[in-house]
Structure formats: structure tokens, C-alpha cells
Amino acid sequence: MAEEQKQGGQEAPPAAPRAEGGTPGGGHGGPGGGHGGPRREGGREGGPRREGGPGGGPGGPRRGKRQYFRKKKVCKFCVEKMDLIDYKRADILSQFVQERGKILPRRMTGVCARHQRWLGVAIKRARNIALLPFAGSAVGSTAPKAVEAHKS
């Protein structure tokens, strides 16, 4: 009887931490991987951090309309190695603009942070020169054809 009591006493303490660890959203062992998850996956894939990051990956329990898993998006400008985003190319810029004329967020287009900043600058310049709208649909967003008109 004494032995049973001792065993009961020994079993009780280990049971308590197990219960604590089982609660969702707790600690590093929890599902979803917390904030360390997406970074680790980016490293395993072997690509630069910025490519894997903005897609979000399977990051945490998301409550919303977005799906839980999203495919990894790569920055188009990094792939094409564009070091200069030309504000005159409305056809390229209009891909990163909503129907209403708003700039799309990085998590939807997969653009890296640096290119998103440059893209914002280019889109705002294009808006100022009426190549892109401030609000409303971008009609006539074909690239302008350059014609040499003034040969003297």
C-alpha cells in the first residue's frame, strides 16, 4: 500500500507538465511551428531568404479567407535580374496593380522587399504622368511605341 502511494506520488508530477504542453499555441513544440517555421523551410530549400519569406508558407493558424498552404512565390524581378524598374513600362507595372488601381501587397505578388519599394516608386511616377490610374481600371496599359519624330 505504501508502495502504491509512492508510485501515485511519483506519477502525479510528470502528468502535470504533459497537460501544460498539450494546450494549443504553446511554446516551440506547438503545431504550425510558430515564427521559426517559415524561416527554417526557406533555408532548407536552398534559395535566398527573401524568396521564401513573403509567401508566408504554412505559417501559423490563420483565421481568414486565405488558404492555409500557399505555394512558394518567387520575386519576378529577382528572377529576371531587373535592377531598374522603369516607370514608363505600364504593361509591367499594371501586373502589380489591382483592378481598382491600388498597389498589390507583397504577400500576394511574391515580390521581395527591395523590389516592392522600387515598384511603389515606379507606380507612383507612372500615376503622375497618367500612364496608370490613381483609382479605377487601367485602360490602355500597352507599352508606348517610340517613334523618332524630330530628325532635323
Place this chain on the structure above:
Amino acid sequence: MEERLYDLIFIARPATPEDEIKKVIHSIEHACTEKGGKIEKAEHWGTRKLAYRVAKHREGMYYYHQIRTNHGELISELERRLHVQDSVIKYMTIRLDEDLKRQKKLTEKREKRAARRPRRPAATPAAPAVPAPEQQATAG
């Protein structure tokens, strides 16, 4: 002052006659020669639909110039002249040389990095096929 590169775009009313446009362009060229600037490019993008109404017009004639100069005052002079013209409904000047410098720097960095990396020798299709049948022969 170091040399600067500017983009100058102006939009003229859609039905503007050629003479008016020539006057505008001539005044730009004149200002450049006065103040010491060089026109690198002059393009006419034709009549395009505008993304929004400008001066109650839905279309406009786009003209593009690229100007290289040592004097920053040239740009304010050009803008002043364009502002005065009735046929010009919108204009914009952008300074380009810093962006181009950065682009050049990044391109050079990338090329340097690529040159440093040891390039893999191109794998010939014949090479893997040759040892394979030998291995099969030894295994069999």
C-alpha cells in the same frame, strides 16, 4: 556639379497642330543650348489614352526627352517654359542618374559574384552512358 541625367515627359492636348508642338520642342532645345544641356533622346509616343482625365481630355500626345546637364537650374527653366504653354497639359521631370548608378553597381556586383563562383563543367551525355554498361556487365 557632376553630370545629371533627366527624363522629361510632357503631354500635349490631343488635337494640337504640328506647329505648336514644334514651338514647344524648339523652346526646350533653345533652353538647353542656353543653359548648357544636351538632349540625348527625343521620342514621340503618339496619341495615347490617358489613365484619368487631365484638363477634360481623355487622350494626349506624349513627348519624351532625355537631357544630360551639369546645371540643375536648366530643369526649373524648362518646367517654367512648359507651364506657360497652353498646349501642354501635363509635364514631369525625373532625375535618373542615381538610379542608373545603382543599377550599374548591382549589375557589376552580380557579374563579379558570378565570375568568382567555380563554373560546373558541362555534363556530356556520353559520359554517364559509358560506365553504366560496364557496371551492368560486371554485376551480371
